[in-house]
Amino acid sequence: MTILASCHCGAIKFEISEPPSTVTACTCTFCTKRGALWAYYTPDQVKLSVTPEADAVYARNGMNKHHHCNVCGCGTFSQVPTWTNHKPDFENPRISVNVRLFDDFDISSLPVETIDGRNLW
Template sequence: MSVDASCHCGAVQMHIAAAPEMVTDCNCSICRRYGVLWAYYAPSQVQFEPAEPPTETYQRGERSIAFHRCRTCGCVTHWSAVDRSADRMAINARLLDPGVLAAARVRHLDGAVSWSYTD
């Protein structure tokens, strides 16, 4: 079953191949500030509308991933790998319908210290 997600203003819309069964709540220095829950997908499982969404990016640390936010409303929408051959990305699951998000298991990742799941 595919699901849709969008930023607050609707300028960035995502069509996702399937609802997430699990989302990650990470407490690393950036994720805890963003307040996101990440749902991981292969880039081929996520289609953007428009195809080149109006986002700005931020890269931190080793610059292996780019965090995207809507240029209009500022919502963090997703992260993508800087290396385009990587087969992993994440969408901000808080942009999903609340009912879809409620059905997903939330895992807690200690990104601040150990980079391991605590549950």
């Protein structure tokens, strides 16, 4: 089941190869302010279609690259390492997608796992 998603104006779109089994609500200061629910995929599971002029990146710590649309302001996806035992694994990158942008998908049916990002990193 392919899932389609986009920012509000459609300048950033993505296709996901399968629905997530869970979503993550992170309590770090960035995720809390963004208000996103995240699903994590390997890069080959996400097909991105990004209008270059619309793509803006915020990378405060250099590890996580958080993308948002320069036109409508939606937080769209992030490029992050896999985290194992609270340590980054740069050899296994992931794409975290904002599940709130999924089209025609009932996100209320997914269990939400909360990560205490405010205190873990």
